[in-house]
Amino acid sequence: MTAVAAPSLSVSSPASTPASPSTDRFSRGHALLCEIAGPGGSDILNGLGDIAPDLARLTVEFGYGDVYARPGLTLAQRQLINVAALTALGTAAPQLRFHIDGALNIGVEPARIVETVLHMAVYAGIPAALNGMAVAKAAFAARPELDFTPARSDTDGTRTLGERHERGLDALARVDGEAGERVVASLADIAPVLADYIVDFAFADVYSRPALDLKTRELATVAACTALGTAAPQLRVHLHGLLNVGGTREEAIETIVQMAVYAGFPAALNGIAAAREVFAERDAAGRAGE
Incomplete structure (x- = not known):
C-alpha cells in the first residue's frame, strides 16, 4: 500500500465537525503513515489528486486509520507481513519498495527484511523471492548509511x-x-x-536460518498464504504452526485482517474461514484432553 497525501496538500481531510469519527480516522491514519514513510510521507501520492483523491483519502482512513491502528500486532510485525505478502503476490513492486523503506524507517533490521523475502521462496517460488530481493537491494542501495553485511547460516551445504x-x-x-x-x-x-x-x-x-525467529516466519507464512488465495490447506497448517511456536489467535486474526488491504476482502474472508476451522480443531482437542 503506497502512501497518500497529507490533508494540507492535494488530498484534504474530510469536511466535518471537529473530532468527528471521519476526521479522527484520517488524522490517526495520517500520523501512522508519516511514522512509516518518514518526512516525505505526505507527498508520495499527491498524483492521485487529479484523478482519484477519494482513493487517497480512503487509503489513509481505512488502511492506516482503521487497520494499521488496531492493537494485536506491532508496527514492525505489520511491516514484515506486508513485505511477505507483497513479495509473494509479485504484482506490486512499488508498494513492496514502500513497505521495505517503511520497515527500515521504523527500525527493522535489514537482515530481517532480507530473511522475510528469502522465506517467500518456499511459498511463492524462487522467482518471486528473487524479484523481491531486487527491490530490497535497491532500497538498501539508496541508504548508504546502512550497516548491512549478508549473513550466512550453517545450512550452506556443509552438512551431510x-x-x-x-x-x-x-x-x-x-x-x-x-x-x-x-x-x-x-x-x-x-x-x-x-x-x-x-x-x-x-x-x-x-526455516532453520537464524536471522528470523519462528514466530515471525509463521506470521509471514500466514500472510502469504492468505494473500495468495490458492493455499487454504497450507494456510490451515501454518495457522496451527503459528500457535505452536508461541503466536496467539489475536495475532493470527490481525494478520489475516490486514490482508484485506493488500490482497482484498475475498482473500481475508477465506483466511478467516480457515482460522475458524483451526481454532475449532484446537478447542475440540483441548476438550478431549481434559
Missing part, C-alpha cells in the same frame, strides 16, 4: 544429507507438529521426493 534431513524433521516437528507430518506422509505413495524437498529445503535450509 542425513544431518540436513534430521535438522529439517526437527524444525518441521517444532513448527507444524502433526499437521506437517501428515502433509509429508500423504506424499509417500505419489511424490516422496517432494516430501523430502519440503523437509530438506523448506525446513532444514530455510
Whole structure:
C-alpha cells in the first residue's frame, strides 16, 4: 500500500465537525503513515489528486486509520507481513519498495527484511523471492548509511544429507507438529521426493536460518498464504504452526485482517474461514484432553 497525501496538500481531510469519527480516522491514519514513510510521507501520492483523491483519502482512513491502528500486532510485525505478502503476490513492486523503506524507517533490521523475502521462496517460488530481493537491494542501495553485511547460516551445504534431513524433521516437528507430518506422509505413495524437498529445503535450509525467529516466519507464512488465495490447506497448517511456536489467535486474526488491504476482502474472508476451522480443531482437542 503506497502512501497518500497529507490533508494540507492535494488530498484534504474530510469536511466535518471537529473530532468527528471521519476526521479522527484520517488524522490517526495520517500520523501512522508519516511514522512509516518518514518526512516525505505526505507527498508520495499527491498524483492521485487529479484523478482519484477519494482513493487517497480512503487509503489513509481505512488502511492506516482503521487497520494499521488496531492493537494485536506491532508496527514492525505489520511491516514484515506486508513485505511477505507483497513479495509473494509479485504484482506490486512499488508498494513492496514502500513497505521495505517503511520497515527500515521504523527500525527493522535489514537482515530481517532480507530473511522475510528469502522465506517467500518456499511459498511463492524462487522467482518471486528473487524479484523481491531486487527491490530490497535497491532500497538498501539508496541508504548508504546502512550497516548491512549478508549473513550466512550453517545450512550452506556443509552438512551431510542425513544431518540436513534430521535438522529439517526437527524444525518441521517444532513448527507444524502433526499437521506437517501428515502433509509429508500423504506424499509417500505419489511424490516422496517432494516430501523430502519440503523437509530438506523448506525446513532444514530455510526455516532453520537464524536471522528470523519462528514466530515471525509463521506470521509471514500466514500472510502469504492468505494473500495468495490458492493455499487454504497450507494456510490451515501454518495457522496451527503459528500457535505452536508461541503466536496467539489475536495475532493470527490481525494478520489475516490486514490482508484485506493488500490482497482484498475475498482473500481475508477465506483466511478467516480457515482460522475458524483451526481454532475449532484446537478447542475440540483441548476438550478431549481434559
